Amino acid sequence: MSEHATSPQAPPPTRRVSARVGAIAESATLAVDAKAKALKAAGRPVIGFGAGEPDFPTPDYIVEAAVAACREPRYHRYTPAGGLPELREAIAAKTLRDSGYEVEASQVLVTNGGKQAIYEAFAALLDPGDEVLVPAPYWTTYPESIRLAGGVPVDVVTDETTGYLASVEQLEAARTARTKVLLFVSPSNPTGAVYPREQVEAIGRWAAEHGLWVLTDEIYEHLVYGEARFTSMPVAVPELAERCVVVNGVAKTYAMTGWRVGWLIGPKDVVKAAANLQSHATSNVANVSQAAALAAVSGDLEAVARMRRAFDRRRETIVRMLNDIDGVTCPEPQGAFYAYPSVRGLLGREIRGRRPESSLELAGLLLEESEVAVVPGEAFGTPGYLRLSYALGDEDLVEGVSRMQKLLAETAETAEAKG
Structure with a gap:
């Protein structure tokens, strides 16, 4: 080979997944629901507020x-x-x-x-x-x-x-x-x-x-x-x-x-x-x-009316219980089956040795410490909030929010102790 010859250039690396599809984020709501179900299958008593899915059977x-x-x-x-x-x-x-x-x-x-x-x-x-x-x-x-x-x-x-x-x-x-x-x-x-x-x-x-x-x-x-x-x-x-x-x-x-x-x-x-x-x-x-x-x-819409009455009852319960948490502001939803409380008043507070600085971190803490799955506001374009679906049974709803209340009450206790 001539001393002036050069070896063939390697082809440029090709993208394995297209930029268009590679940029798609996984559905956050389905991801939270899948994680909650996986933990339940592993024996953890997780209560999931993630998926917007009625708990009723199809009529x-x-x-x-x-x-x-x-x-x-x-x-x-x-x-x-x-x-x-x-x-x-x-x-x-x-x-x-x-x-x-x-x-x-x-x-x-x-x-x-x-x-x-x-x-x-x-x-x-x-x-x-x-x-x-x-x-x-x-x-x-x-x-x-x-x-x-x-x-x-x-x-x-x-x-x-x-x-x-x-x-x-x-x-x-x-x-x-x-x-x-x-x-x-x-x-x-x-x-x-x-x-x-x-x-x-x-x-x-x-x-x-x-x-x-x-x-x-x-x-x-x-x-x-x-x-x-x-x-x-x-x-x-x-x-x-x-x-x-x-x-x-x-x-x-x-x-x-x-x-x-x-x-x-x-x-x-x-x-x-x-x-x-x-x-x-x-x-x-x-x-x-x-x-x-x-x-x-x-x-007819008879079955729909029955489900709506149940959702309405749960709506009133979840809003009341969330607003009882210091640092949480939850307006009353008028439709669908979701509550979307602001949790900005909780961010930066110490909770079991950690200080969540975002609703994403707070949602992770709730899952780890309270075994409650919620979707952080980052998934919906507004950090500082959580989405909770109340399309789940009444008992699970009360138990899940009660766990949140118990964990998040520690932030107020910690603040009082330090004050």
Whole structure:
């Protein structure tokens, strides 16, 4: 070999996982729930407030519809990617019955749970660099779905002083020339906030005036309490309907989280585009689950009312007990089944020889010392808070918060002793 020859250059290292997918964070709520279940399986008496999952079984009439579907040969085959025609019709009828929004079956796309509906809606609407206004605290999946679709989430931060409600003024301050979509959620996960009708109207009119699209997640529509009332934005602001996508599903209302049936409703061109995407991604939703969903949305709301009464009772209990903890401020949620207390008054205090400086550290301490699993506010875009789902049994709820009270009372005792 010539003395001037050079050895071949090694190829540049390749990325094993794409930057797009590698940047996705694991669902914090599912991660907390998985850790709690693993500890329970190992014999630890962990009480989990992590997952937003009703503790009730799916109503019997829905289960029986699924059993019958299993025996029906036509459900053993592929069906239309956009959903069973009879289910799409039933969802349109249910939407008119429950929210007053009149749509056609062709405006409905049945999806594998609400998460797929959210992603497909953003994928159908967003081009790279388009911005989406996301009121925070937000559910962990929203910003990840936006990024996967090429969009840019823009946080609009709210807090307990306004009941976690975003104002038109805040939204306008965040709007830029790249803003294309407003994400609107009421009742809210994680805060339980419910926007009054007049505020829904004001925000909807603002969005319409500026030519924005609105994606509104209505999955907790039936879970409202006290004087609060659910308002569907395209009903309150009809002129917005042609630029509005509604996301919903059976998971929360009918205790069907594991059945994986959601849907989106929107203008026909958007629904067709999302259906085309789904035809390549997953094809049809499992037919047995669709048959179960058909029974759910076609039936009455008696079972839903029973569950709501239980959630309401638990809501009052958890808010009272959390507010009894020195350093915790918990506004009363008006919907869904979550409490979202501020724990900023606890940060920096000594607890069993440690000083948690963040809600993430505090959540870890609660799991280790009290065997209580909660989700830290960092997962929802607002550090300094915790999310606790009260969709668990009454006894577990009281026991879990009592453990928190006992542990966190030590911070006050320590402060008194040092004073």
